[in-house]
Amino acid sequence: xxxxxxxxxxxxxxxxxxxxxTDRLKKIIGKVHEADLPPVFRSLSxxxxxxxFYLIDDPEKKGYVLSELDEDIAADIIxxxxxxxxxxxxxxxxxxxxxxxxxxxxxETADTxxxxxxxxxxxxxxxxxxxxxxxxxxxxxxxxxxxxxxxTARDVIETLQSEKEYHDIEMPFYIYVIDDEGRLVxxxxxxxxVVVSPSTPLRNFMSTDVISVSTDMDQEEVAxxxxxxxxxxxxxxxxxxxxxxxxxxxxxxxxxxxEATEDILKxxxxxxxxxxxxxxxxxxxxxxxWLFVSFLGGVVAVFIIGRFEENLQxxxxxxxxxxxxxxxxxxxxxxxxxxxxxxxxxTGRINIHHLWAVVSKELAVGVILGIFYGLFLGxxxxxxxxxxxxxxxxxxxxxxxxxxxxxxxxxxxFMPMMFARLRIxxxxxxxxxxxxxxxxxxxxxxFQVAFLLLGL
Amino acid sequence: xxxxxxxxxxxxxxxxxxxxxTDRLKKIIGKVHEADLPPVFRSLSxxxxxxxFYLIDDPEKKGYVLSELDEDIAADIIxxxxxxxxxxxxxxxxxxxxxxxxxxxxxETADTxxxxxxxxxxxxxxxxxxxxxxxxxxxxxxxxxxxxxxxTARDVIETLQSEKEYHDIEMPFYIYVIDDEGRLVxxxxxxxxVVVSPSTPLRNFMSTDVISVSTDMDQEEVAxxxxxxxxxxxxxxxxxxxxxxxxxxxxxxxxxxxEATEDILKxxxxxxxxxxxxxxxxxxxxxxxWLFVSFLGGVVAVFIIGRFEENLQxxxxxxxxxxxxxxxxxxxxxxxxxxxxxxxxxTGRINIHHLWAVVSKELAVGVILGIFYGLFLGxxxxxxxxxxxxxxxxxxxxxxxxxxxxxxxxxxxFMPMMFARLRIxxxxxxxxxxxxxxxxxxxxxxFQVAFLLLGL
Numbered sequence: 001x002x003x004x005x006x007x008x009x010x011x012x013x014x015x016x017x018x019x020x021x022t023d024r025l026k027k028i029i030g031k032v033h034e035a036d037l038p039p040v041f042r043s044l045s046x047x048x049x050x051x052x053f054y055l056i057d058d059p060e061k062k063g064y065v066l067s068e069l070d071e072d073i074a075a076d077i078i079x080x081x082x083x084x085x086x087x088x089x090x091x092x093x094x095x096x097x098x099x100x101x102x103x104x105x106x107x108e109t110a111d112t113x114x115x116x117x118x119x120x121x122x123x124x125x126x127x128x129x130x131x132x133x134x135x136x137x138x139x140x141x142x143x144x145x146x147x148x149x150x151x152t153a154r155d156v157i158e159t160l161q162s163e164k165e166y167h168d169i170e171m172p173f174y175i176y177v178i179d180d181e182g183r184l185v186x187x188x189x190x191x192x193x194v195v196v197s198p199s200t201p202l203r204n205f206m207s208t209d210v211i212s213v214s215t216d217m218d219q220e221e222v223a224x225x226x227x228x229x230x231x232x233x234x235x236x237x238x239x240x241x242x243x244x245x246x247x248x249x250x251x252x253x254x255x256x257x258x259e260a261t262e263d264i265l266k267x268x269x270x271x272x273x274x275x276x277x278x279x280x281x282x283x284x285x286x287x288x289x290w291l292f293v294s295f296l297g298g299v300v301a302v303f304i305i306g307r308f309e310e311n312l313q314x315x316x317x318x319x320x321x322x323x324x325x326x327x328x329x330x331x332x333x334x335x336x337x338x339x340x341x342x343x344x345x346x347t348g349r350i351n352i353h354h355l356w357a358v359v360s361k362e363l364a365v366g367v368i369l370g371i372f373y374g375l376f377l378g379x380x381x382x383x384x385x386x387x388x389x390x391x392x393x394x395x396x397x398x399x400x401x402x403x404x405x406x407x408x409x410x411x412x413x414f415m416p417m418m419f420a421r422l423r424i425x426x427x428x429x430x431x432x433x434x435x436x437x438x439x440x441x442x443x444x445x446x447f448q449v450a451f452l453l454l455g456l
Numbered sequence: 457x458x459x460x461x462x463x464x465x466x467x468x469x470x471x472x473x474x475x476x477x478t479d480r481l482k483k484i485i486g487k488v489h490e491a492d493l494p495p496v497f498r499s500l501s502x503x504x505x506x507x508x509f510y511l512i513d514d515p516e517k518k519g520y521v522l523s524e525l526d527e528d529i530a531a532d533i534i535x536x537x538x539x540x541x542x543x544x545x546x547x548x549x550x551x552x553x554x555x556x557x558x559x560x561x562x563x564e565t566a567d568t569x570x571x572x573x574x575x576x577x578x579x580x581x582x583x584x585x586x587x588x589x590x591x592x593x594x595x596x597x598x599x600x601x602x603x604x605x606x607x608t609a610r611d612v613i614e615t616l617q618s619e620k621e622y623h624d625i626e627m628p629f630y631i632y633v634i635d636d637e638g639r640l641v642x643x644x645x646x647x648x649x650v651v652v653s654p655s656t657p658l659r660n661f662m663s664t665d666v667i668s669v670s671t672d673m674d675q676e677e678v679a680x681x682x683x684x685x686x687x688x689x690x691x692x693x694x695x696x697x698x699x700x701x702x703x704x705x706x707x708x709x710x711x712x713x714x715e716a717t718e719d720i721l722k723x724x725x726x727x728x729x730x731x732x733x734x735x736x737x738x739x740x741x742x743x744x745x746w747l748f749v750s751f752l753g754g755v756v757a758v759f760i761i762g763r764f765e766e767n768l769q770x771x772x773x774x775x776x777x778x779x780x781x782x783x784x785x786x787x788x789x790x791x792x793x794x795x796x797x798x799x800x801x802x803t804g805r806i807n808i809h810h811l812w813a814v815v816s817k818e819l820a821v822g823v824i825l826g827i828f829y830g831l832f833l834g835x836x837x838x839x840x841x842x843x844x845x846x847x848x849x850x851x852x853x854x855x856x857x858x859x860x861x862x863x864x865x866x867x868x869x870f871m872p873m874m875f876a877r878l879r880i881x882x883x884x885x886x887x888x889x890x891x892x893x894x895x896x897x898x899x900x901x902x903f904q905v906a907f908l909l910l911g912l
Binding site for chain 1: 646706710726780817820829833
């Protein structure tokens with residue numbers, strides 16, 4: 001229902017842009033929910049996105065759209081904004097989104113903007129900017145509710161009603177309790193607040209068993225904690241346990257999505273390609289190294305086959321015809337095994353200490369499938385290749401497929417387990433090494449078996 | 457910090473199990489947070505998981521652990537539970553988790569359990585069981601707060617305090633407003649509740665612009681809506697707009713993780729292998745069809761090369777030596793292109809209507825990388841293969857790599873775009889078709905070029 005509404009919105013806006021109906025566009029953009037705008041933007045060309053952005057009036061909406069767009073498009077748009085416009089937008093953004101935006105500004109612009117914002121007494125954005133990327137500090141927001149333990153439920157409710165700064169808070173569900181030094185000592189919730197009697201002090205209805213994260217914790221770990229405990233937000237503390245921010249579940253959803261995407265891309269050796277989707281040069285540079293490893297593997301295969309060249313010439317050239325299928329079957333089951341293992345490690349379903357259990361299961365699957373396809377390919381060779389030693393040929397290709405698939409399942413599961421134990425990211429390392437190892441081993445075993453059986 | 461605590465817990469429990477220190481284990485299990493138990497279970501062998509489960513006293517904790525464990529392990533454990541134990545556990549679980557558990561019970565046990573629960577006046581679990589898997593209905597919980605619009609803020613707070621059934625509600629942040637027919641007419645939040653004056657009726661502080669989902673909506677769409685609007689929960693309505701449940705953000709996190717995993721596995725042709733990780737037979741059956749498609753592709757390549765057999769025999773067997781590297785380079789860049797496109801479509805970063813923009817970018821990257829590796833391989837052939845027509849050979853393999861990589865980038869990006877437009881899941885279909893198409897085309901072009909240049 002909501003998505004259907006969205007499709008209609010996208011179509012309408014596309015039509016109005018083609019017609020250049022600026023006034024109607026402005027009216028519609030003013031009315032739609034901010035969350036519906038990013039999909040509209042993504043459906044447009046870069047030029048139209050620019051145009052549409054200037055039709056947004058509300059700086060808060062502008063900020064939201066900028067924070068949701070692809071980095072390269074956002075960077076494009078803000079290039080054309082004046083410093084005054086930028087400041088106006090940044091002031092309306094939650095601190096986690098505004099720091100992200102400042103990071104993609106040209107350095108001089110960022111400095112000017114920060115100076116103006118500091119003079120205006122805005123929050124400590126510079127403090128936030130110092131956290132390293134992908135840490136808890138870099139994704140937290142500094143807008144949260146932290147109160148003293150001696151306040152009563154009635155005091156808390158009055159504070160929520162009167163303090164204007166609390167009205168903008170993104171996720172006002174938890175109430176954090178801090179001591180005089182700002183250290184996190186307890187946590188309560190709006191839920192508790194409405195069920196206790198008004199005179200109860202926070203101290204009496206807060207929980208002191210607070211799970212918090214530190215500013216330098218990796219965002220993936222933060223996501224795991226929030227997901228595991230079903231939190232709506234998790235507090236962030238500095239080295240002295242002073243509370244400095246919170247990370248809300250909506251940002252965790254983004255982290256989980258991002259990390260899944262990264263893992264998928266890394267396995268194909270295109271790790272950071274989503275960062276700047278438009279640049280061909282950059283895409284090329286990102287893909288080059290991964291391809292290089294498998295290129296080297298391929299070159300090794302060239303020399304292996306070259307070594308058997310004379311035999312190939314001696315009337316057995318048809319052996320070459322089976323190279324692609326034998327390599328391909330090994331490559332494919334190798335990808336299957338390594339995918340299962342890499343994803344299993346990432347989701348915690350495979351324990352990296354259960355090495356032999358995992359590898360032997362994969363090997364068993366490889367052998368079963370290898371026997372099946374080996375018999376199949378052997379039969380094809382026997383039926384269609386009427387040469388001197390057709391039975392020997394059939395056995396050779398059959399054993400070739402079997403050994404290639406068995407080795408591939410073994411290597412494909414063993415390598416990511418080993419990489420993980422050596423603390424090398426299995427998603428990055430597995431791809432090229434597994435492919436190359438399988439290519440080389442498949443060819444080697446196939447030719448050795450063939451020349452043995454064919455008596456060359 | 458929380459994860460470090462977890463590592464220590466896992467080590468302690470493993471040690472106590474080895475020592476058979478049942479009493480101490482029981483004590484520890486009784487004290488730890490339920491969310492810390494599933495990782496402990498996953499670190500253990502199946503037999504130890506069984507043992508540890510029986511040391512849990514609290515039926516609520518038992519229910520939580522069962523809902524978080526892998527399906528096959530949970531099924532194993534509940535096999536040994538009595539009907540009375542099962543009922544006790546099920547009664548403590550949120551309705552979404554209990555229906556999931558009932559689904560893995562043997563049919564007769566499920567019937568008995570449902571009968572007993574019905575007599576005890578438990579909620580309508582049978583009603584929930586009829587929703588199809590992966591729909592909003594199947595993941596929603598029926599525990600939510602729905603009140604009438606004429607109630608005042610004070611009434612609402614009193615209701616929350618007094619009604620015992622509301623104390624167990626998973627995510628008591630939103631207050632849903634329903635009319636006399638149970639139709640959803642508005643939404644408010646605890647947040648609103650504490651800031652309005654006590655005599656205000658719900659009608660006056662509810663929002664009537666409620667986004668809801670229908671029971672049959674796919675869970676992936678639900679996840680997209682919750683993520684887009686940063687909801688903590690989304691209400692579920694039936695055909696008549698009667699409110700029947702809510703889906704909370706913690707369940708959405710699980711959906712997003714699951715769907716990412718599914719996509720990754722589907723691309724490698726191992727779609728549902730995570731469902732039952734232990735069975736070799738099942739793994740084999742799941743992988744067979746995907747491998748079959750690429751097997752057919754390989755067999756076609758056999759006959760293509762076979763057609764050139766005579767030429768290969770005529771002193772040009774070394775051409776065969778380059779088959780693996782040419783096929784491999786095409787295969788690898790094909791995987792890169794299709795991964796980028798499949799994931800881009802899934803995350804909404806690639807619009808399936810921008811077909812030519814996406815394909816031409818990929819093609820450009822393929823051509824650039826093809827030229828690079830073509831020159832590289834040509835140089836290697838020229839240096840190391842001192843045969844009659846060494847320059848022609850160098851050109852053949854160079855053009856072979858270039859065309860293989862260009863075709864692979866083209867096919868690898870075009871196919872998932874086409875599948876998505878034809879509403880075929882690109883993650884499922886892309887793998888085998890892309891691999892096979894690239895294998896066949898690479899070989900064909902390479903041999904045609906080679907025999908042309910070498911004048912055979």
